[in-house]
Each structure stands twice: as C-alpha cells, then as structure tokens.
Amino acid sequence: MPKQIQSPAGPAHARILGVGGYRPSRVVTNEQICQVIDSTDEWITTRTGIKERRWATAEETVGMMSVSAAGKALAAAGIEPEQLGLVIISTVTHLAQTPSLAAIVANELGAVNAAAFDVSAACAGFCHGLALAQDAVRGGSAEYVLVIGVERLSDLTDMNDRSTAFIFGDGAGAAVVGPSDTPAIGPVVWGADGAQYEAIGQTFSWDALREQPELGFPALRMNGQQVFRWASYQMVPVAKKALEKAGITAEDLDAFIPHQANMRITDAMIKALKLPDNVPVARDIARTGNTSAASIPLAMERMLEEGEAPHGGLALLIGFGAGLVYAAQVVQLP
Ligand SMILES: CC(C)(COP(=O)(O)OP(=O)(O)OC[C@H]1O[C@@H](n2cnc3c(N)ncnc32)[C@H](O)[C@@H]1OP(=O)(O)O)[C@@H](O)C(=O)NCCC(=O)NCCS
Structure with missing residues (x-):
C-alpha cells in the first residue's frame, strides 16, 4: 500500500x-x-x-x-x-x-x-x-x-x-x-454535439495555407438556419435543466442573460421557458452584436450598471455556439 x-x-x-x-x-x-x-x-x-x-x-x-x-x-x-x-x-x-x-x-x-x-x-x-x-x-x-x-x-x-x-x-x-458562505453558482448543464461541427467554423484551417497560400486569411462561416433552429429549440431543455438543478423555477429569476447570438433566438427561448414578463432580459446585442465568449459578461455588466438587474439577484446564463457546444447555470449576481 x-x-x-x-x-x-x-x-x-x-x-x-x-x-x-x-x-x-x-x-x-x-x-x-x-x-x-x-x-x-x-x-x-x-x-x-x-x-x-x-x-x-x-x-x-x-x-x-x-x-x-x-x-x-x-x-x-x-x-x-x-x-x-x-x-x-x-x-x-x-x-x-x-x-x-x-x-x-x-x-x-x-x-x-x-x-x-x-x-x-x-x-x-x-x-x-x-x-x-x-x-x-x-x-x-x-x-x-x-x-x-x-x-x-x-x-x-x-x-x-x-x-x-x-x-x-x-x-x-x-x-x-x-x-x-452560501450557494451562489448553480450546477452547470453542459455538453457538446460534435456531429454538428460543420454548422459554424472557419472557411479553412490554418494548415491549408501551407498548400495554398493564395487562400489568404480565413473567416468564420456558418449555416445560419441550422444554428438558429438548434439554438431556439434544443437549448430550451438545457436552460430548464439548469433551473431544475439549481432548485428554482423561471418565476424565481431576477434576470435572464443568454448568449447574445440573435434577438429572435432570445425571444424564442423566453416564450418556451414561459419566462414571466417582469424578468429583465439581456438585449445587449442591439448595440454590441454577437461577441461570442464576451457576450454574457458584457451583458451582465451592462444590466447591473444600468440598474436593469439587481445586485444579489438570481440570473440564468446560457451560452451556445461552434462545436456545437453549450453550457448553462444559474448564478447570484455580484
Ligand atoms: C444569419 C441569420 C440572421 C439569417 O437569417 P435567416 O432568416 O436564416 O436568413 P436566410 O439565410 O434563410 O435568408 C432569408 C432571405 O434573406 C435573404 N438574405 C440573406 N442574408 C441577407 C442579408 N444580409 N441582407 C438581406 N437579405 C438577406 C436571403 O437571400 C433570403 O432571401 P429569399 O427569401 O428571397 O431567398 C439567421 O439564420 C441567424 O441568426 N442564425 C443564427 C446565427 C447565430 O446566432 N450565429 C451565432 C451562433 S453563436
């Protein structure tokens, strides 16, 4: 031993x-x-x-x-x-x-x-x-x-x-x-669906440039409709599970801060989650666009600064994107 x-x-x-x-x-x-x-x-x-x-x-x-x-x-x-x-x-x-x-x-x-x-x-x-x-x-x-x-x-x-x-x-x-001293970040619900890896990605990978330098610089490309459908429908059960694992319901939320991908995706989620009308929702995308990994903390900061979401309140976060991958959790706002 x-x-x-x-x-x-x-x-x-x-x-x-x-x-x-x-x-x-x-x-x-x-x-x-x-x-x-x-x-x-x-x-x-x-x-x-x-x-x-x-x-x-x-x-x-x-x-x-x-x-x-x-x-x-x-x-x-x-x-x-x-x-x-x-x-x-x-x-x-x-x-x-x-x-x-x-x-x-x-x-x-x-x-x-x-x-x-x-x-x-x-x-x-x-x-x-x-x-x-x-x-x-x-x-x-x-x-x-x-x-x-x-x-x-x-x-x-x-x-x-x-x-x-x-x-x-x-x-x-x-x-x-x-x-x-008290629970303030709920259990994460996360996962990856690599079978949909082609939905969002680069136009070509960096190593392609070794063979074809004339390709220039790669860019992001996406199948907008595929991503839209996946995010609007398949992310709702993920969000619900994050609420359930945190031991709360949509009625207990003080804010909903989803990834700022598209305002219509956010609206579809609000409807499917039956989010009460009085729960403030992050709509930072209007002035910020989709900033990928930065979108949730930027939206959170703005909601707190503008007094839209209360310090110490409960917020549901959900991120989703290229991979396709996702992660959601309930947090107590700072
Ligand atoms: C990208 C997105 C806005 C495109 O919207 P869409 O409604 O799916 O658009 P479509 O590609 O189906 O095109 C619909 C019509 O708009 C037209 N169109 C496409 N892009 C256009 C543009 N930039 N400006 C004007 N018209 C456009 C198309 O030609 C098509 O016209 P038609 O109906 O006459 O054929 C939408 O798919 C989306 O937001 N997807 C999710 C993307 C996302 O969130 N990505 C990040 C993931 S983290």
Whole structure:
C-alpha cells in the first residue's frame, strides 16, 4: 500500500464577486455594413435585433481588452491580482497557437501566483470558464479565479459575406470568482454535439495555407438556419435543466442573460421557458452584436450598471455556439 496522500479541499460554495467589461471605441452601424454587403438596416434589425456593433482598432488587441476588463472586475470584487490562483480565458480569436493568451494577460496583470490557460468553447466559453472556476474554488485548487471572455471577431469576419458580416462584434468581459458562505453558482448543464461541427467554423484551417497560400486569411462561416433552429429549440431543455438543478423555477429569476447570438433566438427561448414578463432580459446585442465568449459578461455588466438587474439577484446564463457546444447555470449576481 502506498502512503496515503492529502486530497485538495476548498470552501463549500463559490460566487461571482465582481464583473467588468471592455467595449472597443469604434462603433460600426448597420448602414456602414450595408456599404459593403447587399442588405439593409431594416433587414438586419428585424432578423437579428442588431443596430450597431463595436469593432476593435489596431491598439485594441485581445490582450489589451482582456487586461482592461479584468482590471474592472478585480476592482469591483476588491481583489488584488496577486490573490488570483487561476486565470482562465475563453476565446477563439487569440490568433497564436501558443503561448496561451491567459499566460500573457496574467503576466500583464501581475497575477504572479496564478496558473493560466485558455479555453476553446466559442460562444459558450464564458459559461464553461465559470463552471471550471467554481470547481477550482470549491475543489481547493485556487482561492480566487479570474474568468475572461474576449473576442476580436472582426479579425475573422469576411466583410463581403452576406450571411455573417452583420453578426459579429468585438469586446471583453471578465468575472472574479471566489469563496462564498452560501450557494451562489448553480450546477452547470453542459455538453457538446460534435456531429454538428460543420454548422459554424472557419472557411479553412490554418494548415491549408501551407498548400495554398493564395487562400489568404480565413473567416468564420456558418449555416445560419441550422444554428438558429438548434439554438431556439434544443437549448430550451438545457436552460430548464439548469433551473431544475439549481432548485428554482423561471418565476424565481431576477434576470435572464443568454448568449447574445440573435434577438429572435432570445425571444424564442423566453416564450418556451414561459419566462414571466417582469424578468429583465439581456438585449445587449442591439448595440454590441454577437461577441461570442464576451457576450454574457458584457451583458451582465451592462444590466447591473444600468440598474436593469439587481445586485444579489438570481440570473440564468446560457451560452451556445461552434462545436456545437453549450453550457448553462444559474448564478447570484455580484
Ligand atoms: C444569419 C441569420 C440572421 C439569417 O437569417 P435567416 O432568416 O436564416 O436568413 P436566410 O439565410 O434563410 O435568408 C432569408 C432571405 O434573406 C435573404 N438574405 C440573406 N442574408 C441577407 C442579408 N444580409 N441582407 C438581406 N437579405 C438577406 C436571403 O437571400 C433570403 O432571401 P429569399 O427569401 O428571397 O431567398 C439567421 O439564420 C441567424 O441568426 N442564425 C443564427 C446565427 C447565430 O446566432 N450565429 C451565432 C451562433 S453563436
């Protein structure tokens, strides 16, 4: 028999202590998008709910946006960078295979005691990061965890593609997760359906450039209708299960903060969930577009800042996207 070793142990519960966001300075309206593609402000607004989005300037890199959002989240949480034991960044637009963006950002923040790694779970990335953060805190691997969702989707957008040019935006959102006396992050409901991997992806992978350098730079492409149907119908049971696992019903919610993919997907979910009319719903997509991993923390920050959702209230989060992958949980808002 080998000598018995110690198991890690942490506090019984974890919570979001603070959130922060970064919105790039450049506002891009539907009219500007329609100068390139054959479309109209009316079509984009009615089909997606998007009126404008933010596209990063050259200086607004994924690293710069992450550090800025993280600084706000740390200040809101009252936590110093040295107290972080882990930095998780969810992104699909850190355009270097290695090192991770998280290692770079942790260094810039002065998070000298933190492990750091990136997660690739597309538009479900923030909810994946949050689940990992809560497990790390409760498991005793880290006392405080910084979760960042950041994207520069404009880098991977073909401005001439009529099926995607109007959807995506750039930005960063961050949350600090730490110990809690009471339950404040519910069980995650997550999964992956890799059989639908072709629904959203790159036009070609980086290694294709070795054979065909003339291909240029890849862009995101998606089968809009397939994604729309999947998200509108198959994500509802996932959301219901997250409520059930947290031990609450839709009536108990103080906010619904779904991934900001398309306002019509959000509306379909509200109806199917029978969400009471008085529950505020994140509609940040109108001014921010679809910012993938950044969309939920950005929407959460805006709802709290504008007094739309109450501090300490219960919010249902659900992220879904390329993979296809998804993750949902109920959280107590910071
Ligand atoms: C992308 C999306 C807005 C397209 O809307 P849609 O209603 O499915 O559009 P379709 O591709 O079926 O096209 C419908 C019509 O609009 C037209 N159309 C397509 N793109 C257009 C555009 N940019 N401007 C104007 N008309 C357009 C089509 O030509 C078609 O015309 P027709 O009926 O005369 O043939 C929608 O599918 C969607 O939001 N899907 C989910 C995407 C998403 O959330 N992705 C992120 C996942 S995390």
